[in-house]
Amino acid sequence: MAKATFVVPALRQYPQVPAVTPGTMAHSAPFVAKPEFQAPLGFPGELADDWQAQAIAKMGELLGKYRSLRVYMDSCVKCGACTDKCHYFLGTKDPKNMPVGRQDLMRKVYRRYFTLVGRIAPKLVGATDFTKEVLDDWYSYFHQCSQCRRCSVFCPYGIDTAEISMAAREIMDSIGVGQKYCNEIIGKVYTIGNNLGLPGPALRDTLEGLEEDVYDETGVKVRYPIDQVGADILLVTPSADFFAEPHVDGLIGYGKVLHEAGVSWTLSSYASEAANFGMFIGSYENMRRISQRIREEAIRLKVKRIIFGECGHAWRVAYSFLNTLAGPWDFLDSRYPVPQHICEFTYDLIQQGKLTFDKTQNDDKVLTYHDSCNVARASRMGDQPGGQFDIPRAIIKAVCNHFYDMDEDTIRDRTFCCGGGGGLLTDDLMELRVKGAQPRVEALNNVMQEKGVTHMAAICAICKSQFTKVLPYYGMEMDQIVSLHQLVSNAIVLTPREDDDEDDDDEDDSQALDDDDSESVDEAA
Amino acid sequence: MSFLTGLYAFAFYFAALVLVAGLTWKVVQYARTPAPLKIPTTPAPITGSGVVLRMTREVVLFESLFRGNKWTWIFSWIFHFGLFLVTLRHLRYFMDPVPTPIAFIQPFGIYAGFAMVLGLAGLWARRFLVDRVRYISSPSDHLILGLLVLIGCSGILMSFVVHTDIVSVKAFFLGLYSFDLKPLPADPLLLLHLLLVAGLMIIFPFSKLLHAPGLFFSPTRNQVDNPRERRHLAPWAARFEQR
Numbered sequence: 057m058a059k060a061t062f063v064v065p066a067l068r069q070y071p072q073v074p075a076v077t078p079g080t081m082a083h084s085a086p087f088v089a090k091p092e093f094q095a096p097l098g099f100p101g102e103l104a105d106d107w108q109a110q111a112i113a114k115m116g117e118l119l120g121k122y123r124s125l126r127v128y129m130d131s132c133v134k135c136g137a138c139t140d141k142c143h144y145f146l147g148t149k150d151p152k153n154m155p156v157g158r159q160d161l162m163r164k165v166y167r168r169y170f171t172l173v174g175r176i177a178p179k180l181v182g183a184t185d186f187t188k189e190v191l192d193d194w195y196s197y198f199h200q201c202s203q204c205r206r207c208s209v210f211c212p213y214g215i216d217t218a219e220i221s222m223a224a225r226e227i228m229d230s231i232g233v234g235q236k237y238c239n240e241i242i243g244k245v246y247t248i249g250n251n252l253g254l255p256g257p258a259l260r261d262t263l264e265g266l267e268e269d270v271y272d273e274t275g276v277k278v279r280y281p282i283d284q285v286g287a288d289i290l291l292v293t294p295s296a297d298f299f300a301e302p303h304v305d306g307l308i309g310y311g312k313v314l315h316e317a318g319v320s321w322t323l324s325s326y327a328s329e330a331a332n333f334g335m336f337i338g339s340y341e342n343m344r345r346i347s348q349r350i351r352e353e354a355i356r357l358k359v360k361r362i363i364f365g366e367c368g369h370a371w372r373v374a375y376s377f378l379n380t381l382a383g384p385w386d387f388l389d390s391r392y393p394v395p396q397h398i399c400e401f402t403y404d405l406i407q408q409g410k411l412t413f414d415k416t417q418n419d420d421k422v423l424t425y426h427d428s429c430n431v432a433r434a435s436r437m438g439d440q441p442g443g444q445f446d447i448p449r450a451i452i453k454a455v456c457n458h459f460y461d462m463d464e465d466t467i468r469d470r471t472f473c474c475g476g477g478g479g480l481l482t483d484d485l486m487e488l489r490v491k492g493a494q495p496r497v498e499a500l501n502n503v504m505q506e507k508g509v510t511h512m513a514a515i516c517a518i519c520k521s522q523f524t525k526v527l528p529y530y531g532m533e534m535d536q537i538v539s540l541h542q543l544v545s546n547a548i549v550l551t552p553r554e555d556d557d558e559d560d561d562d563e564d565d566s567q568a569l570d571d572d573d574s575e576s577v578d579e580a581a
Numbered sequence: 582m583s584f585l586t587g588l589y590a591f592a593f594y595f596a597a598l599v600l601v602a603g604l605t606w607k608v609v610q611y612a613r614t615p616a617p618l619k620i621p622t623t624p625a626p627i628t629g630s631g632v633v634l635r636m637t638r639e640v641v642l643f644e645s646l647f648r649g650n651k652w653t654w655i656f657s658w659i660f661h662f663g664l665f666l667v668t669l670r671h672l673r674y675f676m677d678p679v680p681t682p683i684a685f686i687q688p689f690g691i692y693a694g695f696a697m698v699l700g701l702a703g704l705w706a707r708r709f710l711v712d713r714v715r716y717i718s719s720p721s722d723h724l725i726l727g728l729l730v731l732i733g734c735s736g737i738l739m740s741f742v743v744h745t746d747i748v749s750v751k752a753f754f755l756g757l758y759s760f761d762l763k764p765l766p767a768d769p770l771l772l773l774h775l776l777l778v779a780g781l782m783i784i785f786p787f788s789k790l791l792h793a794p795g796l797f798f799s800p801t802r803n804q805v806d807n808p809r810e811r812r813h814l815a816p817w818a819a820r821f822e823q824r
């Protein structure tokens with residue numbers, strides 16, 4: 057078991073709603089971004105003397121820009137339906153982690169400065185001045201929300217606390233109080249191209265390595281091309297896929313599927329990141345700037361389609377926002393949705409009978425599936441509502457013999473967050489991450505006890521990283537979390553192909569591209 | 582014209598003005614504020630008619646609340662349905678002749694008053710008994726419940742115990758349309774009932790009662806899930822495109 061400086065919650069067979077215990081997480085706050093990491097995102101470096109006036113002005117601006125914020129500030133009736141829905145409340149007992157408790161941190165300021173009653177009789181409606189204490193509470197608790205939207209499912213008005221914490225983070229950024237983790241990462245995307253800061257040569261190295269590994273293991277030459285002008289498909293995947301287990305096994309799986317499909321595809325070293333942390337900090341402009349990189353690459357590489365790898369919030373931005381942020385996509389092949397999820401791609405091939413699997417390759421595992429929040433509640437796959445639940449499960453069932461779902465209350469659109477989403481996947485929030493994972497781990501533990509489940513598949517880089525780190529705190533193994541396409545990769549039967557001639561052509565292409573590439577990286581820097 | 586009649590006439594003109602102007606202002610504000618991104622809580626309908634259906638289920642059945650908390654849902658639905666019937670029944674004070682459907686529901690309407698108060702009592706009890714709901718309640722949450730309970734109880738008392746002259750009440754309200762003030766019966770219960778109702782009308786646009794119009798403008802509920810098919814662009818966001 058991993059060492060903890062806090063008490064790891066006990067796992068129970070039946071979930072319990074804890075008694076409200078104020079202040080248990082008041083000490084939890086992520087590191088603040090240094091001024092040099094604020095500037096590249098267009099934010100001031102530190103708090104100015106008139107920060108309060110600035111913050112209120114910014115709030116007014118956002119109220120005029122986002123209908124969600126405007127309507128949600130007014131509409132809550134304090135019915136309490138959301139109070140027991142947040143994994144952070146369930147895991148920490150802190151009432152400011154109840155969705156409405158979190159919203160109220162902003163609502164009390166809203167009421168004070170933007171409503172008649174709050175101006176005249178603040179006590180009556182729980183309005184308060186925007187003091188430094190309130191700001192500290194904001195910083196603490198708006199960084200205890202993974203923007204998972206579970207609360208919005210149950211709220212009678214669909215009040216989405218994620219919208220509110222995004223707005224709060226944007227207000228804080230605008231007065232110079234940014235979060236180190238998110239803002240540094242966004243900076244890396246601008247300068248290097250991805251969250252992990254992996255430069256082009258490193259990516260090419262990794263991919264060559266993968267090609268060799270897969271060849272050694274299967275005797276089939278599966279290609280992992282990058283920066284290939286004229287490929288049909290641009291694959292955009294979270295940079296974790298280039299880097300660590302179990303992510304990289306997923307990337308191997310995508311390559312094998314694309315190989316079997318017989319399509320030409322490429323990764324990009326410039327748009328080498330599917331993740332878009334601009335969403336976490338609620339910044340439309342930064343989110344757009346990151347998305348535009350994908351558009352630039354799609355144009356430069358002359359691709360016809362865009363496919364996204366396994367990443368939850370990236371798929372939200374891709375599915376729900378990419379058309380808005382970086383569209384229109386009229387220069388791409390209109391027969392395919394833009395963008396497509398790798399699961400949609402794999403599923404279509406399975407439907408067409410184009411993939412052969414040896415399911416016994418996964419017989420050492422009994423699987424369950426973790427619906428990632430952003431996929432489950434903020435996007436779709438396929439052409440029917442709910443495809444985001446059915447398609448991944450259909451793929452798992454096509455490649456594995458043993459699959460069991462977790463409790464109905466904890467899957468599909470009621471899925472519990474892994475505890476590390478929304479820009480909280482940082483070591484300075486370890487206590488929060490462990491405690492927030494409790495409801496999910498509890499449900500996992502139950503299917504482990506009852507059905508003998510050994511592994512949990514996920515399609516999100518954040519979920520995978522979070523579980524890898526957090527499961528050991530609960531006495532589980534870090535490799536119990538697997539990539540969905542890792543299962544596909546294990547079971548897929550590859551057909552050998554002769555593609556040596558092609559190789560030479562590609563070499564030239566990528567050569568030509570390298571030059572372009574360094575230019576654009578400089579531009580971005 | 583008595584002082585009371587004049588006072589109440591003024592109160593209701595004022596309350597009606599605040600209610601209509603305030604709600605219009607709010608609704609226009611909601612409608613004018615763009616929703617720059619597609620954020621329906623999925624799975625969401627992929628067609629416009631699907632969204633109409635989803636909204637109807639939310640407004641009529643409180644579908645999300647049903648999934649969220651059964652007790653709150655039961656009390657809330659009883660309260661709102663009671664309120665709805667009571668409101669319909671009350672329409673007879675404001676219309677002449679009374680339309681058949683309104684006349685038809687009169688007998689049910691009487692009992693709806695009890696349903697309304699019962700639902701309110703249940704909702705109020707939660708604010709004391711459930712620690713999480715107690716934590717999030719501010720004085721205004723209790724006051725609104727108290728206000729509605731008082732309106733309901735004074736109404737019920739008039740219907741069943743201390744009757745008032747409803748013919749005169751109707752004449753008074755119909756007269757207000759044409760600024761022709763007819764005497765209002767000076768029964769204490771009626772005066773209390775009406776005073777509180779005027780109060781309710783006035784606080785409506787400034788309180789959480791905005792949940793009623795708010796629901797219709799909630800982007801997580803009223804958006805069609807079609808972002809890949811249709812490009813969605815808010816005016817303020819379109820400005821970035823020109824650069």
Ligand code: HEM
Nearest residue numbers: 133135212639640643646657661704725726790792793796
């Ligand atoms: C479109 C019409 C309406 C819809 C869909 C609606 C829906 C709801 C829902 C779902 C709740 C949350 C559950 C609860 O706490 O009861 C609620 C609460 C409430 N509604 Fe409505 N409502 C509507 C109109 C009204 C009107 C016209 C009034 C008042 C005159 C009203 C008064 C209240 C009050 C006071 C509460 C809070 C109850 C509490 O304190 O727990 N509603 N409404």
Ligand code: HEM
Nearest residue numbers: 667670674690691694732733736737739740745747750778
């Ligand atoms: C200007 C508006 C209103 C007028 C003139 C009015 C008048 C009355 C009168 C005269 C009665 C007695 C009926 C009888 O003796 O049979 C009554 C009953 C009642 N009123 Fe009102 N009222 C108004 C608004 C409201 C509102 C907004 C509510 C709820 C929030 C309400 C709730 C009730 C209830 C529950 C009863 C008892 C049940 C019933 O007779 O329907 N009233 N009202």
Ligand code: SF4
Nearest residue numbers: 142201202204205207
């Ligand atoms: S969005 Fe998720 S993390 Fe945030 S308050 Fe709601 S349930 Fe909690």
Ligand code: SF4
Nearest residue numbers: 132133135136138211
């Ligand atoms: S469920 Fe919605 S209306 Fe009810 S308390 Fe939570 S945020 Fe407010």
